[in-house]
Amino acid sequence: MVQKNSTSTFEGTIGFIGGGNMAKSLVGGLVSKGFHPSSIFVYDPMPEAMHFMADQFGVRVTDGNDKTISNSSIVVLAVKPQLARSVLKEAGSALQEHRPLLISIAAGVQIKDLDLWSGGGLAIVRVMPNTPALIQRGMTALHPNSRVSKEQLEYAERILSAVGKTVRVPAESDLDAVTALSGSGPAYFFFLIEAMEQAAQDMGIDRDTAHMLATETAVGAGLLAAGSSESAAVLRKRVTSPGGVTEAAFQALENAGVKESWVEAIIAGQRRSIDMSKS
Ligand SMILES: NC(=O)c1ccc[n+]([C@@H]2O[C@H](COP(=O)([O-])OP(=O)(O)OC[C@H]3O[C@@H](n4cnc5c(N)ncnc54)[C@H](OP(=O)(O)O)[C@@H]3O)[C@@H](O)[C@H]2O)c1
Structure with a gap:
């Protein structure tokens, strides 16, 4: 296991599917760590969430997940786990066309399902954060699928380290232990x-x-x-x-x-x- 807590600046563009509590923490952490707000795209069906994101952080809000995906080299899936299937299926063609790195924070949703619902073949990092991420003292575990490159995994770690510390776990099943330990x-x-x-x-x-x-x-x-x-x-x-x-x-x-x-x-x-x- 490798532990990191990087504060370096970021390149590339990041899209958020969902602008709820976790997305707000991540966006706030990224902006405070030097990621340019104009490189962050967010879509959430709740107008209040979009206004908050734009007013508080100056990020770019879009009128749909497809638009967010087409602008982003990394896409963070930040909806409730029970919505992951429908949201990914709906966004499947945009994901297949643009093929971003997909980072899922949806608790308990397995990589094989994320892969299936998003149309297959994407580089996916599944992560398990915890609520102290809200005050940038989170603890997040990550596990990539085999399509994730070394650079993509490091990039995912840099994104998550905007809200605390990160650790890689060697097996996806370790995330169940992580959920019971640092998640709960x-x-x-x-x-x-x-x-x-x-x-x-x-x-x-x-x-x-x-x-x-x-x-x-x-x-x-x-x-x-x-x-x-x-x-x-x-x-x-x-x-x-x-x-x-x-x-x-x-x-x-x-x-x-x-x-x-x-x-x-x-x-x-x-x-x-x-x-x-x-x-
Ligand atoms: N909070 C934690 O401590 C924690 C810890 C570990 C992992 N996680 C994971 O993080 C994820 C997000 O949790 P959260 O606490 O941030 O939830 P949340 O506050 O409910 O945020 C999810 C947001 O996604 C929006 N949404 C719904 N349908 C959408 C769609 N089709 N496209 C884009 N956005 C959509 C929701 O809008 P509506 O409200 O209108 O539905 C809501 O604003 C979950 O999967 C959870 O398992 C959370």
């Missing part, structure tokens, strides 16, 4: 924040203070873990003095089998992702 992952941390806030309030701390204590601790611990060469286990042990407060808390977690439950929960998420991809 923000929700696991929100859940822990919820539990910490509840405990704080049970101990008599007011709601706002509880929120600040829990969220800032989560941010600080995340940054510490991300910036450290030590494992999370070592960092945890450093906070845990023998006979102290943290040890008492961990004893209670161990008695309740919390770590095993988390591992089982994440693997259950992977199983669900596999089932959803198949259907």
